Amino acid sequence: xxxxxxxxxxxxxxxxxxxxxxxxxxxxxxxxxxxxxxxxxxxxxxxxxxxxxxxxxxxxxxxxxxxxxxxxxxxxxxxxxxxxxxxxxxxxxxxxxxxxxxxxxxxxxxxxxxxxxxxxxxxxxxxxxxxxxxxxxxxxxxxxxxxxxxxxxxxxxxxxxxxxxxxxxxxxxxxxxxxxxxxxxxxxxxxxxxxxxxxxxxxxxxxxxxxxxxxxxxxxxxxxxxxxxxxxxxxxxxxxxxxxxxxxxxxxxxxxxxxxxxxxxxxxxxxxxxxxxxxxxxxxxxxxxx
Numbered sequence: 001x002x003x004x005x006x007x008x009x010x011x012x013x014x015x016x017x018x019x020x021x022x023x024x025x026x027x028x029x030x031x032x033x034x035x036x037x038x039x040x041x042x043x044x045x046x047x048x049x050x051x052x053x054x055x056x057x058x059x060x061x062x063x064x065x066x067x068x069x070x071x072x073x074x075x076x077x078x079x080x081x082x083x084x085x086x087x088x089x090x091x092x093x094x095x096x097x098x099x100x101x102x103x104x105x106x107x108x109x110x111x112x113x114x115x116x117x118x119x120x121x122x123x124x125x126x127x128x129x130x131x132x133x134x135x136x137x138x139x140x141x142x143x144x145x146x147x148x149x150x151x152x153x154x155x156x157x158x159x160x161x162x163x164x165x166x167x168x169x170x171x172x173x174x175x176x177x178x179x180x181x182x183x184x185x186x187x188x189x190x191x192x193x194x195x196x197x198x199x200x201x202x203x204x205x206x207x208x209x210x211x212x213x214x215x216x217x218x219x220x221x222x223x224x225x226x227x228x229x230x231x232x233x234x235x236x237x238x239x240x241x242x243x244x245x246x247x248x249x250x251x252x253x254x255x256x257x258x259x260x261x262x263x264x265x266x267x268x269x270x271x272x273x274x275x276x277x278x279x280x281x282x283x284x285x286x287x288x289x290x
Contacts, residue, residue, distance in 0.1 A: 035263040038256055052263035055256065061236045062264060065245040066271075072143065072241065073211030076150045080207045081200070084155045088162035089188075102163070106156035113153070117220020120149045142222045142239035149217050154210065158203045165199030166192065197287040201280060208279055212272045215243035224248070242268055
């Protein structure tokens with residue numbers, strides 16, 4: 001059996017490896033090379049060394065976007081996971097119509113990000129705005145508008161993962177806790193949550209990476225507006241997140257814009273990958289082995 005597996009494995013693994021190399025490995029390595037070049041099209045790239053990275057770290061808008069995105073990712077991670085777990089926990093308590101509620105909560109995840117952005121933009125402007133200009137043109141309202149949009153879209157998806165985890169909690173452990181006199185809250189924090197840690201790990205990873213990678217909703221809802229003028233004459237968009245900052249940099253008219261944007265993209269990838277892996281490593285240590 002093992003000999004047959006070794007004989008046929010290249011036939012099945014070969015196309016996957018080739019597709020992965022063409023679709024991910026080669027574009028990633030080419031992107032790193034372009035981050036070290038100045039170019040308008042990829043065919044005329046000229047090597048300039050670390051100049052693009054130096055300009056990236058000197059760019060005040062990139063530093064601001066990183067801080068803004070980090071704050072957004074943390075706030076959205078906490079709210080999405082707390083609310084999604086609460087909804088999942090409530091829907092696994094045998095309430096009437098739970099299947100209908102699951103469908104209703106999950107439906108916003110089926111709508112595209114651009115469409116969601118425009119929908120919520122109309123809601124905020126048409127229902128909540130009290131000024132002649134958009135309510136989203138104020139930094140604090142733009143931030144919380146993005147948080148509300150992100151929560152509305154993601155809670156239903158995370159809820160499904162939490163429901164799957166809650167349904168796998170051993171009934172014997174819950175029964176033993178009740179027999180020992182544990183309260184509902186004690187059972188929740190001492191038995192249920194430790195056994196749902198694999199689901200928490202997945203949901204936290206998805207929430208964290210989605211928070212950092214947010215682009216289309218940011219573009220549709222606020223487009224990074226409003227902006228402030230720095231003493232040197234440069235402008236910073238106060239609701240612009242990292243992905244949108246990279247996009248806007250790439251489309252600037254400057255001769256060095258595309259190379260700088262590519263350097264930002266490489267740094268962006270390293271940051272998100274490092275934070276995602278750190279979070280996975282930390283939460284996996286908390287998982288209970290059943």
